[in-house]
Amino acid sequence: MLVVFLGLSLTGTGGGVDVPISAVLLLLGVFGGFFAAGIYVGAALGVLGLLAGFAFSDRPFWTFLGQTAWSPSSSFVLVAVPLFLLMGEILLRAGLSERLYRALNLWLNRMPGGLLHTNIVASGVFSAISGSSVATAATMGSVAMPFFQGRGYDPKMVMGSLAAGGALGNLIPPGITFIIYALITETSVGALYLAAVGPSILVMGLFIAVILLKKNAAPPPGPVIPLGEKIRGLVGLIPTILLILIVLGTIYAGLATPTESAALGVVAAIGIAVVERRFSFRMLHASAEATARNTAMIGLILLGAYVLNYVITMLGVPQMMAGLVSGLPLPPWAIMALIIGFYLALGTFMEGFSMIITTIPVIFPVVTALGYDPIWFGVVVTMLVEIALISPPDGTVLYVLQGLRKDGGAIGDVFAGVLPFVAVYILAIVLMMIMPDIALWLPRAAGP
Amino acid sequence: MERPAPLILRAATGLRRAVGVLGHAMGLVAGWGFVLCAFFITFDVLARSILRVSTQSTTEITGYMLAFGLSWGLAHTLTQRSHVRIDMLVNRLPQRIRIWLHLLSLLALGVFMAFIANGAWDLVDESLLFNATDISLLRTPLAIPQGLWAAGMVVFLVLIACMLVENLLLAILGDARQVERNLSSRGYDEEAQEALEALGVTETKP
Amino acid sequence: QPQITIQAVTQPTPAIPQYTRVDIPLLRDGLPAASNGRIRVNLAAWPERNLNGPEIIRLVRSGQVEIGAVPLNTVAGDVPLLDMVDLAGLNPTIGQARQVAEALMPEVNRGLERFGVRVIAMAPYPAQVLFCRERANSLADLRGRRIRTGGGSINDFVAAVGGQAVGIGFPEVYAALERGVADCAITGTGSGNGARWYEVTTHMYALPVAWSTYGYFINLAWWNRLDAPARDLITGTFARIQDEQWKLGDAASEDGIACNIGDRANCSIGRLVENRPMTVSRPTPEDLQTLRGILSNNVLPAFVRRCGAACGETYNRIVAPISGTRYEAR
Numbered sequence A: 001m002l003v004v005f006l007g008l009s010l011t012g013t014g015g016g017v018d019v020p021i022s023a024v025l026l027l028l029g030v031f032g033g034f035f036a037a038g039i040y041v042g043a044a045l046g047v048l049g050l051l052a053g054f055a056f057s058d059r060p061f062w063t064f065l066g067q068t069a070w071s072p073s074s075s076f077v078l079v080a081v082p083l084f085l086l087m088g089e090i091l092l093r094a095g096l097s098e099r100l101y102r103a104l105n106l107w108l109n110r111m112p113g114g115l116l117h118t119n120i121v122a123s124g125v126f127s128a129i130s131g132s133s134v135a136t137a138a139t140m141g142s143v144a145m146p147f148f149q150g151r152g153y154d155p156k157m158v159m160g161s162l163a164a165g166g167a168l169g170n171l172i173p174p175g176i177t178f179i180i181y182a183l184i185t186e187t188s189v190g191a192l193y194l195a196a197v198g199p200s201i202l203v204m205g206l207f208i209a210v211i212l213l214k215k216n217a218a219p220p221p222g223p224v225i226p227l228g229e230k231i232r233g234l235v236g237l238i239p240t241i242l243l244i245l246i247v248l249g250t251i252y253a254g255l256a257t258p259t260e261s262a263a264l265g266v267v268a269a270i271g272i273a274v275v276e277r278r279f280s281f282r283m284l285h286a287s288a289e290a291t292a293r294n295t296a297m298i299g300l301i302l303l304g305a306y307v308l309n310y311v312i313t314m315l316g317v318p319q320m321m322a323g324l325v326s327g328l329p330l331p332p333w334a335i336m337a338l339i340i341g342f343y344l345a346l347g348t349f350m351e352g353f354s355m356i357i358t359t360i361p362v363i364f365p366v367v368t369a370l371g372y373d374p375i376w377f378g379v380v381v382t383m384l385v386e387i388a389l390i391s392p393p394d395g396t397v398l399y400v401l402q403g404l405r406k407d408g409g410a411i412g413d414v415f416a417g418v419l420p421f422v423a424v425y426i427l428a429i430v431l432m433m434i435m436p437d438i439a440l441w442l443p444r445a446a447g448p
Numbered sequence B: 001m002e003r004p005a006p007l008i009l010r011a012a013t014g015l016r017r018a019v020g021v022l023g024h025a026m027g028l029v030a031g032w033g034f035v036l037c038a039f040f041i042t043f044d045v046l047a048r049s050i051l052r053v054s055t056q057s058t059t060e061i062t063g064y065m066l067a068f069g070l071s072w073g074l075a076h077t078l079t080q081r082s083h084v085r086i087d088m089l090v091n092r093l094p095q096r097i098r099i100w101l102h103l104l105s106l107l108a109l110g111v112f113m114a115f116i117a118n119g120a121w122d123l124v125d126e127s128l129l130f131n132a133t134d135i136s137l138l139r140t141p142l143a144i145p146q147g148l149w150a151a152g153m154v155v156f157l158v159l160i161a162c163m164l165v166e167n168l169l170l171a172i173l174g175d176a177r178q179v180e181r182n183l184s185s186r187g188y189d190e191e192a193q194e195a196l197e198a199l200g201v202t203e204t205k206p
Numbered sequence C: 001q002p003q004i005t006i007q008a009v010t011q012p013t014p015a016i017p018q019y020t021r022v023d024i025p026l027l028r029d030g031l032p033a034a035s036n037g038r039i040r041v042n043l044a045a046w047p048e049r050n051l052n053g054p055e056i057i058r059l060v061r062s063g064q065v066e067i068g069a070v071p072l073n074t075v076a077g078d079v080p081l082l083d084m085v086d087l088a089g090l091n092p093t094i095g096q097a098r099q100v101a102e103a104l105m106p107e108v109n110r111g112l113e114r115f116g117v118r119v120i121a122m123a124p125y126p127a128q129v130l131f132c133r134e135r136a137n138s139l140a141d142l143r144g145r146r147i148r149t150g151g152g153s154i155n156d157f158v159a160a161v162g163g164q165a166v167g168i169g170f171p172e173v174y175a176a177l178e179r180g181v182a183d184c185a186i187t188g189t190g191s192g193n194g195a196r197w198y199e200v201t202t203h204m205y206a207l208p209v210a211w212s213t214y215g216y217f218i219n220l221a222w223w224n225r226l227d228a229p230a231r232d233l234i235t236g237t238f239a240r241i242q243d244e245q246w247k248l249g250d251a252a253s254e255d256g257i258a259c260n261i262g263d264r265a266n267c268s269i270g271r272l273v274e275n276r277p278m279t280v281s282r283p284t285p286e287d288l289q290t291l292r293g294i295l296s297n298n299v300l301p302a303f304v305r306r307c308g309a310a311c312g313e314t315y316n317r318i319v320a321p322i323s324g325t326r327y328e329a330r
């Protein structure tokens, strides 16, 4: 990817730009150095932002850091994250996640890949209620990870499949990215949701295929379990299904917003723990402590990411790069391929949301002028944001999962584990370029 | 038989412990804040659909709760060595280089947090100058949630500074192993212990 | 003469006509042309700079940008006086909204001086009306409904008609209306059209509750350093922007209604709703009378409680002669 941008910088098409493209590359280099030196991720992002600001900005940007840090700290979009984390901690300590996985295992243990599939499927189900990838990864991660402890699964694939599952959070409707895209581009949220159905199925299918191919990642198939035992095992699913009904049901019945439903989930989880006689003050205290710790862990990274974001958006770097890509004299498909490459590159060091917010206004008119369908592009962009969240080295979902991890492994496992999933996610986008109807048939068939 | 640590080091360690205890307490308050937040929103949702009354401020209040919980948990998380670092490469280096990278990492965190904490206080200051409130029904004076939020940042910054001084002294005095114990990421045994406790394995399996 | 580069952040989304039809041609392109290239303008919409709105006065104040525009209600938490320009029910017509805005400009700038910013122009969005999931023909129909507002004095209005104001972040409103978490939501006729709320609501009650009047704020220290010719050019540009925006606000108010109800002939700015167009109800004279009562009995007293007694006096001195409704202390 760097080669592409080096090439672009030599063509010198970026008129009226204050930051030379070589400086952007230099920043990427410093970024890599920080990571190699083991600097705290939040500090690496933040200090990089400070360096970029002091080097290129003619504004007193540091006087605005308080506001920059306050916005994400108090953002309603992120409120659901600690609440879902708390729900996960309670479920874990009440033994519910254990029972869920045990029940699923009765049915899946003969399938190559075993329980890794449940990571994808369960994340998919959760994504249908949650509009946030980070929340999806956080919840499924805290529910699923303890179960894999010491059962012979390859930690790389465990982490990779959980990250991949998290990256369904925004793609499977509802999703915050669609809503923001629709706001900026004046497209229909409803149509975007419909268009996301086909690609969601495609991506989930590809994920499952990855797990099937990596069959060594799971322990060998267990003995055949009699059907009676399997059916009896379904009882273990009841509390979880109840919880999903509460969280999902209140949203669909119009009783609560997705954020509010996270709170209902916490209270319901406590209720279930009480009924199951697994509730204790100590258990709630430990859940609260773990939630505070994991929230702060994610929070520090978000603070750094927002400072970096503030500085580079203020300098106009994303818009400059977007303008560069879209201004090239190439055939439409090549420009589209470049745009996708541009988002993949930007996604390695920028947070997904601000990535689309800052660049869509520049890119979108180009995309429609090239004759691409705005709804189709909205789905592609959402997929690119999801990829940004799980692509190393700066993928928020990856850090969330690493933070939830109990086996003490290195983050390298997460990076290595997620790569095959990132690859097939990109493959899905290529397939959508060849066959746009993967996204567009449903809104056309079901549209108003 | 170890020699007794020099006075200055003992002072630094004592100070770091004191700030650490404060941070730990703040972390627990933050965690319980999230529990209360969940009950508060649930109450509001139920009241809204059953009694048709609402505080009409859940968006603001929960936003403040997040800011508060996030910042008050920062110091505790550092003491627990749970802030994320990518230490794949670092862990392959010899210890005497590694400890300096630990210190560099802490220094970078300190620099970054110094800017953030300073910005946070400026924000509170500005809110006081404006007498700023939010525009929800409650008209919460912004200086209150922002002040609590900034306090968490400051305690975090102070803890970083104390740890920096303490471990720099240790490094200079040649006690690399202690620096390693203080600053490296959490090890396998600690994490595993916590997971087992969380699962209650020790109770259910005799 | 030295080159001048202006950073300006003006609208909540880059696709709205206030941005594409006025700010871009007049500010971003017009000012450099008028100054023969001496003044350069880097114009962006809020999301392009990752901004949410409430922080914009502080953004201008700290010198991150020279010019920032934001609805006065949104930043009234920082400066309560700003609410006075666009109180709920104060301005039944856009003509009066402009009169009040211009009359209050000097007073507003006196209040803003100590924060290091000033307002150089004020402009409206389309009339702020109700988008509802169910029939809404009159104020009485709003009783018991959950109504999403953007906060400020509109909350007092909603409470006064017996509705329940709910605070939901803008990106969640579409889904909230779709699922019925909110029964109604208040926004501009054209803005609701732009956000496609017609997909999730059926009735528009076209009572102009307010105009979401916004101000173009400028950094005072920067302004005072400018030389006279530059200042004149900028002042002239904003006088034109102000004119154009009020004209657009007027046109877009009716256009938004026409587009949402599928009236092809009168829909030229927004997006025509062809499938399942909305039903519109116009306010009756009785409703306008009730609205006036709500202003004097609920909205004004609540505003003065927030802003202080001096604001009540300012209102009576400057605004009451225009609106015909006085604030009575009680």
Ligand code: NA
Pocket: A126, A127, A128, A129, A130, A131, A132, A168, A169, A170, A171, A172, A173, A174, A175
């Ligand atoms: Na989703």
Ligand code: NA
Pocket: A347, A348, A349, A350, A387, A388, A389, A390, A391, A392, A393, A394, A395, A396
């Ligand atoms: Na990434």
